Amino acid sequence: MDIREIAKRAKVSTATVSRTINRVPTVDPHLAKRVWKVIDELGYYPNTQARALVSGRSRIFGLIVSEITNPFFPEIVQVFEDLAVEHNYEILVTSTVHDPKRMELAVRRMIERRVDGVAVMTFGMEESLLENLRFRKVPLVFVDVGPPLPRISNIRIDYRHGIRQAVQHLAALRHRRIAFVTGPLQLKSALARKAAFDESMEEIGLEVSPDLLVVGDHTMEGGMSAFRNLAGLRQRPTAILCSNDMSAIGVMRETFDFGLRIPQDLSVVGFDDIRLAQFIIPPLTTVQMSQSELATLAFDALMNEVNRETPAANGTDYVLTTSLVLRKSTALAPGQHARPGRAADASAR
Amino acid sequence: MDIREIAKRAKVSTATVSRTINRVPTVDPHLAKRVWKVIDELGYYPNTQARALVSGRSRIFGLIVSEITNPFFPEIVQVFEDLAVEHNYEILVTSTVHDPKRMELAVRRMIERRVDGVAVMTFGMEESLLENLRFRKVPLVFVDVGPPLPRISNIRIDYRHGIRQAVQHLAALRHRRIAFVTGPLQLKSALARKAAFDESMEEIGLEVSPDLLVVGDHTMEGGMSAFRNLAGLRQRPTAILCSNDMSAIGVMRETFDFGLRIPQDLSVVGFDDIRLAQFIIPPLTTVQMSQSELATLAFDALMNEVNRETPAANGTDYVLTTSLVLRKSTALAPGQHARPGRAADASAR
DNA sequence: AGGGCCATGGAGAACGTTTGTAGTATCCTG
């Protein structure tokens, strides 16, 4: 069943049917009604591939994430899908699992399907492989790492704001030995988080000794082994800030085996605010980087680019800020009692 | 850049280029080489929509899940995607969020994109809306709930096997008051799990009092409130079997507030074996229903159907069994000491 | 040497839409 069948039965030309479906205003309302009637009766659904072929727009957006099984991403996928559906777009999700081969393949698949744009939510892995897409003038949106070129948008994340709040929150609770568990250091976003931590500490005159900087990998296991390192220190930290929530959860899990209580014996702060963060015991204080806002910005960026007549020479930037959300995993540093004290001054030495 | 451009530069016809790309064996190796050279030089990628239009096969499979943010599903999506890529297929994932409207829309989208098959992993919600797909002769694969019709496959889940193991495991640990937290009762799979529990209990002569059957909703919050119900009982259960892992995790979280220790004071068993199950404290004993096997079966079912010359009259069935995986959330019932006793006999009264 | 067969390549018709352009009623204006 195709558009011709509809045309025949409605006694009009295929052109009119097409125009009716696409709601071109010049078609006579009477005729349109007749056409719609036939369409409904026959249960006709237009063939998107034929449409795409002639119109040159596939109405598909690619969405590249690094690991869909990482709890951070499903939320993004969900929101992105919602928006896509709403705008009559389809999405092609792909999860690279940190494998350049898969990334390359994903790019090829997207080009073959002639996607109208691609959102790259891998936080700084292998963007070089996307050269091919750029070359073909496909609108792209990155998180932080996109080059300043036409048709390339960036969502700039203000890591500093949230991390600074977290550090100051801990300092206010009289923590002075604050550890930081980084993410994988080849990841740009992990580097940026660490930098934000360093700056925030320096700003309030707190020293961060190398002991207290331990590298993780953004997984729960990474957090667990990070804590084991930290626990082996002569002087353990009283608070740990983690580069993401999964690490924080790993840290918390490991403290359990050491018989430490959170937050009484140790404060823990995460980053991301994945949904799980509010459900663990105790609920995790963390820096929120809204996944739904991120997805929305990415989608809008693509949509804007698609509808733009002439692309901006240096692409467009969008900003996403982060901010601390307080829950139950932080408390006054051990040994500090809740009395007006001068402890905070010590940090100014 | 299209196939004609390649043809011109390689000094052959478009037919030959097409044959070369599709590796039709009748093309002279010499010529083929020449064609490939041009293709590589120009970075030509065939246009999938044009291909799909003429060949009548889109090489897209739909994948409908109920909630991608539910930790059970991302694993399925990942495995399904892997297989799809491997077979040069694309997937259209959609998450219905238990909304019939979204389901209906998803069906429309899939028909418009002319998918070659759809895997419906919603475990028994709103299959009626898929009538439209069946009508259009699109191969479908369901979990348990598909009707016996041509081109409709089913993955039959053997809930009983795993749940029976779980029940017997608990009985062996001398639990007699075993509670069951169900899923949402409109969900077929939840019903099947409950039925398997009932049967398994009856089989070993253990009574299941109505008190101990509490309905949950497959979420963590549901598990939490389920446990609150159970805790209010005159006689609390010593073990709780849950219809899924999220409920179990909720139960465990809530026991924490009641000052109960798991497994010493209460044994908990989940169902699904989501990845998270092994990372919570204590690691959850649960009935495994392998997500990757499920995804693999679903994909293969679709693939088989697509390649079948004449569809089987009643569709095809595949079987997935479940089985208990022991971790740390179960122990001897409280008050029972690890001595050879006659306690088990009591259940035979 | 001539005929027939096989291997291979090419022409061109689909596939189901959109869309520019040309055509035709209908209506208004003078």
Place this chain on the structure above:
DNA sequence: CAGGATACTACAAACGTTCTCCATGGCCCT
């Protein structure tokens, strides 16, 4: 009532492939 403007509608050419014929040429066999 003629003539032109207006408001639609129909025709037909794309879009980029695949695939069915059909043609060509080389080779072998008698």
